Every structure is written in structure tokens, then in C-alpha cells.
Amino acid sequence: MLARLVPAPMVRWFARPYVAGDSLDKALDVASGLWRDRGILSTLDILGEEVKEKARVDKNVGLYAAAIDALSRDARFSEAAARPSVSLKPSAFTAGGQEEARAPIAQLAAHARDRGVALTVDMEDRRWTDFTIDLAVGLFEKGHDVGTVLQTRLNRTEKDLARIPPGMRLRLVIGIYPEPLDVATTDKWAMKERMVSFARRLLERKVFVEFATHDEATVTRFVREVAPADPDRCEVQMLLGVPRTDLLGRVRKGALGPALPVRLYVPFADGWDDATAYLRRRMAESPSMAWLVLRNLFGR
Numbered sequence: 001m002l003a004r005l006v007p008a009p010m011v012r013w014f015a016r017p018y019v020a021g022d023s024l025d026k027a028l029d030v031a032s033g034l035w036r037d038r039g040i041l042s043t044l045d046i047l048g049e050e051v052k053e054k055a056r057v058d059k060n061v062g063l064y065a066a067a068i069d070a071l072s073r074d075a076r077f078s079e080a081a082a083r084p085s086v087s088l089k090p091s092a093f094t095a096g097g098q099e100e101a102r103a104p105i106a107q108l109a110a111h112a113r114d115r116g117v118a119l120t121v122d123m124e125d126r127r128w129t130d131f132t133i134d135l136a137v138g139l140f141e142k143g144h145d146v147g148t149v150l151q152t153r154l155n156r157t158e159k160d161l162a163r164i165p166p167g168m169r170l171r172l173v174i175g176i177y178p179e180p181l182d183v184a185t186t187d188k189w190a191m192k193e194r195m196v197s198f199a200r201r202l203l204e205r206k207v208f209v210e211f212a213t214h215d216e217a218t219v220t221r222f223v224r225e226v227a228p229a230d231p232d233r234c235e236v237q238m239l240l241g242v243p244r245t246d247l248l249g250r251v252r253k254g255a256l257g258p259a260l261p262v263r264l265y266v267p268f269a270d271g272w273d274d275a276t277a278y279l280r281r282r283m284a285e286s287p288s289m290a291w292l293v294l295r296n297l298f299g300r
């Protein structure tokens with residue numbers, strides 16, 4: 001609620017740590033610096049999910065294709081293991097129904113495969129769950145390096161685990177979208193417990209688990225209790241800007257268990273207007289920060 005009251009310039013100010021900048025070049029520089037200085041991998045996301053017309057879909061396809069081209073050409077990422085992946089949201093590729101998003105995402109997945117860039121289809125709210133799993137699994141089964149995301153707040157996720165084939169990449173998160181009580185838990189402790197137990201089950205089925213949380217206790221449990229069974233199929237992921245440098249370093253160096261790759265989700269904008277929806281979501285997640293911004297604005 002509060003996040004909606006904050007004027008756009010203040011949103012941008014608040015969000016600066018969470019966004020790599022307002023151009024592809026800036027995002028590539030951030031990703032390159034993360035890898036060079038700290039051994040941290042990236043997944044690049046273009047902020048553009050508020051789509052209302054077909055022209056915007058075409059623009060998003062063009063922006064992602066350009067990002068994929070740039071990643072495959074950039075000498076700083078010539079080592080395949082260092083090359084950032086890309087993440088996209090299906091709603092950025094339709095101005096109408098969900099099905100409209102299928103063709104442009106398939107086109108980008110083929111483009112990414114030809115250029116040696118991995119792609120992840122992010123998960124949006126519960127109305128997108130079936131479509132996203134079906135699309136991402138279908139592309140993976142056709143030989144594309146495509147992964148997707150499951151949200152442990154949703155009660156259905158326990159059954160959805162079985163839909164992810166061996167070898168596919170699966171990012172596990174608690175989920176950012178508020179969901180109704182009849183389909184989801186609101187108990188964060190339960191969401192985190194599910195992250196640990198679902199990760200174990202996915203690993204047993206030889207799925208590559210991308211464990212995405214900033215919760216130190218949950219990351220520690222994953223590294224100590226789950227990853228030792230198959231560390232080559234484990235990665236820890238966090239969002240750019242959330243202050244977890246020390247924890248990421250410990251995971252990467254093996255101070256908590258087996259040394260695991262770590263990756264940051266690096267959003268960037270093609271101009272600032274597109275970024276606002278994403279930034280407001282981040283603020284809604286951290287209301288104390290929103291309070292701080294409001295106090296700076298209206299206080300004293």
C-alpha cells in the first residue's frame with residue numbers, strides 16, 4: 001500500500017541498489033564486475049512487464065534478443081561458465097491472453113540456444129503457474145537450455161515438483177505475489193521448510209536446484225543438509241542489492257558445506273519508466289524501507 005504513495009523519483013532513488021542501470025551496457029558492466037571481482041554469476045532481467053500493446057511485446061523481444069547477442073559476443077564472458085543467463089516474465093510477451101506469449105518466448109529460447117545463453121522463465125502469480133510450467137518444460141524437452149521457477153507458498157507446488165524433468169534447472173523461491181488462503185500458505189516458516197524439503201526431492205530426481213532466498217538460516221540448511229547429496233546440481237541465488245555479500249562469499253568458498261556457485265538476479269531497465277512496477281514490488285516487500293523514504297519525504 002505504502003509503496004504506491006511514493007512518487008516515481010523517490011522510487012528510483014530507493015531502488016538504485018536493486019537495479020543495474022537504465023541500459024544493457026550498464027547491466028553488462030555490473031555482471032562483468034560481479035564475476036571478475038567476486039566470482040558471482042548473474043542472470044539479467046529486463047524490466048518491462050507492464051505490457052498493454054503488441055508494439056511493446058515486439059520491443060521486449062528485440063531487447064531480449066539484443067541482450068542475448070551481446071552476452072554471446074562479450075569477451076568478458078567468453079568462458080561459458082561465466083556467461084550470465086537471462087530471465088524473463090511471460091506477461092512481458094503478451095498484450096492479450098497467455099497463449100500469445102508462447103511464440104515470442106519460444107523464438108527467444110531458440111535464439112538463446114543458438115548463442116549459448118541459458119534462459120529462465122520467471123514465475124508470476126498463480127494464474128500463470130500452469131502456462132509457465134508447460135511452456136518451460138516443453139522448451140527444455142525440445143533441447144533448449146530453459147529453466148523455470150516454483151513458489152513454495154503455493155500448496156499446489158508439492159505436486160508440481162513431479163512435472164520438472166531430470167536435468168532441467170528449477171529455481172525454488174517462496175514467491176513474491178500475495179495469494180489467497182485457499183491456495184497458499186502465509187506462514188513464512190512453512191514456506192522456508194518447504195524450500196528445504198522440495199530442494200531435497202528435486203535433487204533426488206536429478207533436477208538442477210537454484211535455491212533463491214536471502215534467509216541466512218535457510219541458505220545454511222540447504223548448503224549443509226541438502227547440497228552434499230549432489231553439489232554439482234546446486235546453486236544459490238539472490239537479488240542484486242540485498243546486502244548478503246558475506247553470505248554469498250561463504251557459500252561460494254565452501255565455508256558452510258560444499259562450495260556452490262552463487263548467482264545474482266540483475267534487473268536493468270531500458271529507460272527508467274519501465275522499472276517502476278518492479279521497484280514498487282520490491283518496496284512493498286520491505287515496508288520498513290518504504291517508511292524510511294516516506295519519512296524523508298514528509299517528516300520534519
Ligand SMILES: Cc1cc2nc3c(=O)[nH]c(=O)nc-3n(C[C@H](O)[C@H](O)[C@H](O)COP(=O)(O)OP(=O)(O)OC[C@H]3O[C@@H](n4cnc5c(N)ncnc54)[C@H](O)[C@@H]3O)c2cc1C
Nearest residue numbers: 122123149173174175176177212213214215237238239265
Ligand atoms: C534470484 C531470485 C529470483 C526470484 N524469482 C522469483 C520469481 O520468478 N517469482 C517469484 O514469485 N518470486 C521470485 N523471487 C522472489 C522470492 O519469491 C521472494 O519474494 C524473495 O526472495 C524474498 O523472500 P526470501 O526467501 O528472501 O525471504 P524473506 O524472509 O522475505 O527475506 C529474508 C531476509 O532477507 C532480507 N530481504 C529479503 N528481500 C529483501 C529486499 N527486497 N530488500 C532488502 N532486504 C530483503 C530481509 O532482511 C529478510 O529478513 C526471486 C528471488 C530471488 C532471490
